[in-house]
Amino acid sequence: MLQLFTHSVCLQHDPGPGHAESPARLRAVLEALDQDRFATIDRVEAPRVTREQLLRVHTPAHVDRILAITPESDTVRLDEDTLMSPASAEAGLRAAGAVVAAVDAVMTGRATRAFCAVRPPGHHATPDTAMGFCLFNNIAVGAAHALAAHGLKRVAIADFDVHHGNGTQDIFQREPRVLFISSHQQPLYPGTGNANEQGVGNVINAPLSPGEGSYEFRTLWNDVLLPKLHAFKPQLVLVSAGFDAHQRDPLANLELQSEDYAWITERLVDLAHAHAGGKLVSTLEGGYDLQALAASASAHVSALMD
């Protein structure tokens, strides 16, 4: 059983005209998931994350700063890329809350797998900084919840967004109960993610070069990253699902096709079945070409249903 967590306020977070991380992204994903073949998915309204849940990975100052920004109109700029509109703080609470609720759903058996169709994305947000379109680190909040509320000892985070999940790495680089594995383009924003950044042995960074595509991506995951994930024997598999390594994406230069997202998802589902009773929670990160995003997210969710 697949559950889909989302909230209408995630469509109201609006960084402004011309911004790549637009409400149209989530609209494209939700429209794609409206097709008949997705009719059996159980749709759930994402709750708000609690302050306690956020404070497992963020500083009180960061949480207070984000929640204090509630412009009555227009946008407030946090950095060059990251802006907040009137609904943004609420969208941030629901996006992180979706992942927490999804973790609860799979841990209690209400669902086997879950996909969180939310924005703003999260994997660039560090303990004390919003950056790269991200306010709170949704996947990290979910992982920390799995450790604290469900007592898990081994949680894996697989991040195939084309950008390095610097925030997730920052949060967990001294936490051996979490294995963070990322493939990403280098050089590219945010500039981190060198192979020599290894945390306490729990961080694996696997850069790809501009122009590389399906073959290099699949070889890397097959030969290097999936074996590391299997050796870790995760009790829960979390996925930072960004679709911006697609050939059509305007923000990066990898050459993946939507079928590659079905392929990696099938392998992550196999990983979850091998060690975690099938338990897997995925959340939307990047993906900025609307057509590629819709096709790739559909491929991802189809593979999660099987």
Ligand SMILES: [Zn+2]
């Ligand atoms: Zn990205």
